[in-house]
Amino acid sequence: MISTALKTDLSCQLLNASNVLILTHQDPDFDAVGSSLAWYKMLTLHDIPATIYIADDIKNNFSFLPNANLIKGGMIRADQFDTILVLDSSDSSRVKRWNDLTFSEESVTVINIDHHSDNTGFGNYNIVENVSSVGELSFLLFSDLGWVIDEDIATCLYCAILFDTGGFMNSNVTAQTFHVCEHLLTAGATHNDIIETMYESIDVTDYDALKIMLSRLVVTTGFAYSTLPSDTPSSAINLISYIRRIKNIEVAFIVKETDAGMVKVSLRSKGNFNVSKFAGLFGGGGHFKASGIKVTAELDEFVQEITSRLTESLADPAFRL
Numbered sequence: 001m002i003s004t005a006l007k008t009d010l011s012c013q014l015l016n017a018s019n020v021l022i023l024t025h026q027d028p029d030f031d032a033v034g035s036s037l038a039w040y041k042m043l044t045l046h047d048i049p050a051t052i053y054i055a056d057d058i059k060n061n062f063s064f065l066p067n068a069n070l071i072k073g074g075m076i077r078a079d080q081f082d083t084i085l086v087l088d089s090s091d092s093s094r095v096k097r098w099n100d101l102t103f104s105e106e107s108v109t110v111i112n113i114d115h116h117s118d119n120t121g122f123g124n125y126n127i128v129e130n131v132s133s134v135g136e137l138s139f140l141l142f143s144d145l146g147w148v149i150d151e152d153i154a155t156c157l158y159c160a161i162l163f164d165t166g167g168f169m170n171s172n173v174t175a176q177t178f179h180v181c182e183h184l185l186t187a188g189a190t191h192n193d194i195i196e197t198m199y200e201s202i203d204v205t206d207y208d209a210l211k212i213m214l215s216r217l218v219v220t221t222g223f224a225y226s227t228l229p230s231d232t233p234s235s236a237i238n239l240i241s242y243i244r245r246i247k248n249i250e251v252a253f254i255v256k257e258t259d260a261g262m263v264k265v266s267l268r269s270k271g272n273f274n275v276s277k278f279a280g281l282f283g284g285g286g287h288f289k290a291s292g293i294k295v296t297a298e299l300d301e302f303v304q305e306i307t308s309r310l311t312e313s314l315a316d317p318a319f320r321l
């Protein structure tokens with residue numbers, strides 16, 4: 001529960017802000033971008049100037065979201081803003097180019113709104129709740145503050161929730177999630193259009209990565225994984241969901257080799273194994289059932305290490321609820 005005092009402080013800070021910078025995590029997903037656009041529109045409706053800055057080259061699959069064309073990329077100086085709103089990021093280090101923003105901590109107020117259990121509380125205000133998505137959390141804040149949700153905001157928040165719940169299939173879905181979605185559909189989000197745009201508009205080249213992933217799939221006791229070499233084309237498809245659906249496994253993961261001698265790992269848990277804690281062994285983190293790792297390593301060596309540590313950890317009760 002967010003305290004009334006915190007909500008009052010938040011609305012005071014935002015309503016008195018002269019210029020708000022909205023940021024989110026690197027490699028942004030629909031929760032990150034949808035929530036950013038929802039906050040942008042809500043602040044604009046309150047005559048609060050706001051800018052969304054995302055340093056990544058974001059894929060055009062977000063382009064159907066209202067105002068997505070206004071997202072700024074490239075470089076930005078943060079000293080023209082008095083408030084920085086960071087969404088869906090467990091730590092400021094998750095924001096690409098955070099250190100290049102060059103602002104003075106005395107003159108800028110940082111508001112951290114997130115739903116990751118390992119959030120470091122890096123903001124001057126920290127609103128961190130264990131809900132499905134920042135989309136859901138943003139709706140709760142808007143409605144508590146009496147801020148009316150228009151059709152654009154409803155669409156953005158609905159996409160955010162839909163994505164982070166895996167189309168309402170993930171364990172983070174609660175009765176409250178559906179309650180929030182009921183309000184968003186009433187406010188003008190269109191379920192059928194959003195489903196078609198997000199899930200039934202796959203570019204056939206996106207299947208190239210899926211073919212590679214499936215051809216390298218390994219299923220073993222307790223877990224299944226695949227590896228993607230650095231020349232694998234990027235894909236808008238949620239590849240790991242294909243692995244997670246295999247029966248009799250507790251953990252699914254994908255190790256992706258990146259160009260700079262690094263590997264990126266996405267992990268999912270189906271049972272009571274804590275993949276956030278496991279990712280922590282490699283300096284990663286995230287949620288209990290969904291986490292990530294990014295380290296400098298060679299692909300094959302890393303796969304050997306992570307599979308042997310996962311076998312050990314699956315047998316260790318310390319990694320379970």
Ligand SMILES: [Mn+2]
Binds near residue numbers: 032088115132134164
């Ligand atoms: Mn999220």
